[in-house]
Amino acid sequence: MGDPRHHLGIVAEHAVAAWLEDSGWRLLGRRVRAPGGGEVDIVAIDPDGILVAVEVRARRTARAGTGSETIHAGRVARSGRTLAAFATAGSFGHRGLRVDLVTVTPETGERARWRLRRIPNVGE
Secondary structure, three states: OOOHHHHHHHHHHHHHHHHHHHOOOEEEEEEEEOOOOOEEEEEEEOOOOOEEEEEEEEOOOOOOOOHHHHOOHHHHHHHHHHHHHHHHHOOOOOOOEEEEEEEEEEOOOOOOOEEEEEEOOOOO
16 A cells, blocks of 8 residues: 555646646646756646746645745745756757645545645745
8 A cells, every 4th residue: 555645646737737737837847857966847838927836745644744834945046046957958948937835724524625725936
């Protein structure tokens, strides 16, 4: 049996990717790695043409803290470096770089429904 936290993370990333695409974002990569060891859950271009690293944080309950409480400056910096490496290696147009956080929590009383909240420019 696999780690339930890993499974939750995969399901949450799929939900966020679908939500972003439905909102007009163009997904460019998932679980993107950089030479320096950083990883970004999703890389996408938002409707305004900004290249965005999207960190996804899912929680079944708030007992271990909310998703937004688990992101720290070091993680944001690593995500930014990974995004910059991705941008340098790619040949797509964009108007800037940004790191966003999307928190994912289950809807109360609703099975298989998620509450998604995007926090743009996390860490700024």
